[in-house]
Amino acid sequence: MTIGNSDFKVILIGASGLLGRAVSSELTEQTRWQVVRTAFRHADANSVKLDIRDKEAVRTFIFEQEPDAIVVAAAERRPDVCENDPSLAKALNVDALEFIGAAANETGAWVLSISTDYVFDGTQPPYRPDDAPNPLNAYGRSKLDGERALMQSIARSCVLRLPLLYGPVTDWSESAVTSLVPAIVKSGVDNVPAIMDAWATRYPTFTPDVAIVIRQLLERCESAKAVKGVVHWSGNESMTKFDIAGCIARVLRLDAKIHCQQTPADATPRPKDCHLASAALDNMDIGRRTAFEVGIRAVLDSWPKPTVSRQTT
Template identity: 65%
Template sequence: MKAGERFTVALIGASGLLGRAVAAELARAESAQTWRVVRTARNRVDAQSAKLDLLDHEAVRGFLRELAPDAIVVAAAERRPDICENDPSLARALNVDALRVIAEEARTLGAWVLSISTDYVFDGASPPYYPDDAPAPLNAYGRSKLEGERTLLAADPASCVLRLPLLYGPFTDWNESAVTSLTPAIVASANSANPRASMDAWATRYPTFTPDVAVVIRGMLEHHARGATISGIAQWSGDEPMTKFDIARRIARVLKVDAKLVAQITPTDSTPRPRDCHLDSGRLEALGIGRRTPFDQAIAGLLSNYPDVSSQ
């Protein structure tokens, strides 16, 4: 970058759960007039974003060539494990093929790519997991994300993959996150006419707040803008282990619902899921990058924004 030029970031998938948080965080960098952030969305397009379908490869190429960004953050993906298991071709199209197109264009343009991946690239048998540990995904979602990682890094070793665990944050509907999706059943259980809410007490998760991840991503972009590019594999995770049963009981306390109405079960999902994929965040922590909001504080803040929660 030349003196006086703005650092241009393409945020792909700005309308999703994580994308919105990243867009909000990067808006603060834009306000300093030193950054330019161009947001894209596929369906929920607004005045602040451009419509872009990642399945339209020519449109993706045209968008990137016209913008010529310094950095590209890829927050768009097919992230629903059951959908991926039932339609692996769709998972591959979004999580691998689209990323290949972005990576190829980025290499030509000299742009740094930061792509979001998942803890599901591991089998959950031997946590914690470090960036250089051997992946062993159990399901189609994890396999597609692992292939996407390898595709990106093969195209340009200077690019970066950021692995993340279970995300939650400001939402537009309950089902945007596997954390907030538990809420309707918890509320329903408060009605004596409804059975107890049954929640998975087998798999350990590490819920991670999207505004915290947005701070991490901004920190990584700032490193790149200063010429200290972070490449290869990086990881970030919340540090509070809990099952869905634990999460549900915490949500119940926030909603003043009797936690005894939440029952624990061992799941029988058709899609295999890992038991504990705790990601080590040491690489980013050593660089002074990161923020963690306590889960109880974050979930209370989220649910306080929805005063009609008891009617859901």
């Protein structure tokens, strides 16, 4: 369960999720650190099963492991679930960060937690880390409360806010980018248009790029230059879901019928444009940005091609 042989030890909480898997791969391939992975429902032979809602279990685990750094990629990140189950959102997105932060504060670990651009209302982009948050939905509110809970429990901590993520998936529904694929493919089969939002602007960001950002932040921690406070990281291509769907159709060479919708249609309110200004990390030479078409092609290439009519050129 522990991989690597250097003295620097990292706990990765939420190694089974969309982002956690990319971070797990990056740390295994690019470092010699000891990496201890945790998961919950998807715990396997390479991870420890840990329910981060269990305060005593979290505390015992951190005291036993005595890590140098903890990366928290576990969360409830589905806005509709947070809206309908606020106690689950609080337990995972707020209380667990307080438990982790308090234990890490006692053992001396640095904690990096992942947050979201949804802490902003999307009316005045771009957003810098010290701009006033104003979340529009329960997910954004819980993530903002979690940022505060962590930073109140441990000063030696960093919150990395990220926008819409995509990357290698185990199921199309795992990311709000790849979740568009079935409707796009279906529109090419039965000619029923796929309706895509052209109102909200997103900055789709590739999880392997974020994994590099996290590895570089951990390297700074290892060399006693740990970053503290809130930082932002974002891809730099502004796209609506309509744009994203068009790119996916092109990459798949599908004759898809994609129609745009100019007004918000989600049941849960979402911000219009939360572009995150990433200057602080850029100035530290941290990060890599993969072009969306390149990243989504890599994701789609890892799946069997849809068997529908295709453009011939």
